[in-house]
Amino acid sequence: MSQKNSAASHSHNTNAWVVTVNMGYGHMRAAYPLRELTDGHYIVANDYEGIPNKDRKAWQRSREFYEAVSRMARMPVAGKPIFFLLDKWQEIPDFYPRRDLAEATFQVRQLYKLFEKGFLRHLIDKFKKKPMPVVCTFYLPALAAEYFGYKGDIYCVLCDTDIARIWAPMNPKKTRIKYFAPNRRVAERLKLYGVPEKNIYLTGFPLPKELVGGLEHEILKRDLAARVVNLDPKEQYTRNFGPSVCKLLGIPRLPRPNHPLTLTFAVGGAGAQREMVVSILRSLKEKLFAGELRLILVAGSRSDVLTHFRGAIRRSGLDGLPERSLSVIYAPDRNEYFRRFNAALHTTDVLWTKPSELSFFAGLGIPIIIAPAIGSQEDFNASWLRNLGAGIPQEAPEHVDQWLWDWLASGWLARAAVAGFVGGVKRGTYRIEEIIAHRERHLPEPIEPV
Structure with a gap:
């Protein structure tokens, strides 16, 4: 597949590493308008040239699980109860009353155990060879970049109107990750998860130019x-x-x-x-x-x-x-x-x-x-x-x-x-490019209710 990119294949005009995953369409669809930040390609974290077999297998299990869960929702009898339990496992907590939700969940702790075993280290080491801002449209590469000590800017594009705790790191109050929120509710949710307000940009979803x-x-x-x-x-x-x-x-x-x-x-x-x-x-x-x-x-x-x-x-x-x-x-x-x-x-x-x-x-x-x-x-x-x-x-x-x-x-x-x-918010792609380039910001935050 043509998205299979070598991390070393970017031209000298590349301004950022744009990183996504092949898991449904949503995360890739968010990356597609941002390809101008690169030489026209983006990195697929679960399907790039040179990916270690152990990482590929871990991703494959995750993708198969995702697609199985989606198929279960269509099964009228046996699938519905199973899907309900699996969805409950990743459920987003009620927003109100506002409260501190910074404590790492079971899912977050399990994810960091994978990092301890070296999951995604190979990908982050490739980025270290050519330090540039890393722009991720899925939480795993962003969290891994921080965990493995990537020194450049780390950005994370969010793709839904509300998010689970898994999108924020183990210690959110000290994170270096900067988040691009598609709507105000996500921006406010990140604050509940402990992400500093200075790390949150309300940009809107990156729509195709x-x-x-x-x-x-x-x-x-x-x-x-x-x-x-x-x-x-x-x-x-x-x-x-x-x-x-x-x-x-x-x-x-x-x-x-x-x-x-x-x-x-x-x-x-x-x-x-x-x-x-x-x-x-x-x-x-x-x-x-x-x-x-x-x-x-x-x-x-x-x-x-x-x-x-x-x-x-x-x-x-x-x-x-x-x-x-x-x-x-x-x-x-x-x-x-x-x-x-x-x-x-x-x-x-x-x-x-x-x-x-x-x-x-x-x-x-x-x-x-x-x-x-x-x-x-x-x-x-x-x-x-x-x-x-x-x-x-x-x-x-x-x-x-x-x-x-x-x-x-x-x-x-x-x-x-x-x-x-x-x-709706229409200029998300332009706002994201402006922030990553550290240009003077001319586009105000979108006006949108919580």
Whole structure:
């Protein structure tokens, strides 16, 4: 796979080590917009050139566990109790009442026992040969860098709207790790875990620059203008709020529709919720043949999900549809998958997905249909989306041909798109780059409630 990078392969223009893990899509998706800090590559901590076998095996067990837990959530009888117990093990404690949560948990102590045995030392030693800031989108490399005495700056990008204690080190009050919080709740949570306030930056999630378009959001605003028109066919929303939307986007009037209504359905990195596709296809069959909708199915980089999607399309009698009506995004290379997915989002009107890191893409003005959450973090993400007004929990997939068009007719989705743009954080990538480069900071913290 092309993300398999030698730690020594970075060019002289590299400004930082960007480190991620191949475990689902979330941590890699956070690293992808930050690749400009490197020579265009990032280090995959569990799959890089020269990784010791003992480290690879430890990572493999962890990844298999993660994917098994995700699959258990889909098992209606036997899997549910097991998944509940495993999720309870990594549960995020209640935020209120505010209290000191700095004491290391059992999970943190177990992790440091792995460090004592040398886990990840090889990776950190490679970084020491060319000291630069280390930017991690997963907690393990960041904690290891500090444990093994890395002298350069250590940064950690967080990928959910609330986090477990495992993200903070054994002795958080003395940590050198600096954290990039995607929202205010995470920033406040880190303080409860004992991380000094000076080590916490409220930046927002790093969204792809190609979907934002600079500090003035030029591309985002163009895409959102076209999206609002598609999402409000009866002008229930724009009749009253169209002038405000135009002022917000800096345009004299809303444009005419320039693409068909487009729904994008994305499954997670473990392939969870792929089973919903058969119901969705059968429900939307008439709409697709009538040209009322374009449907994009996102298989990511998993060939098994691609095979499942193709089989579902065939069984639903839709294999004869042209790509302009029904298409599948798949690429075995993760970077290529992210590139294709981001390109499709320009004309995506609604994103249907579980509340993963893609929840933050609501800040791009894309309303989210919230599929069932898998795990504590995603429960918090779903709640954040609902509070923002940018996400709506799904109804029964087999009736999407009814409820989705009811939502369109009411203007509800247009309202959600604008709410995400107004309340979501859009300039996270730019803030992160500014901080790592130690440049004078021109971007203020985003305004967001706890």
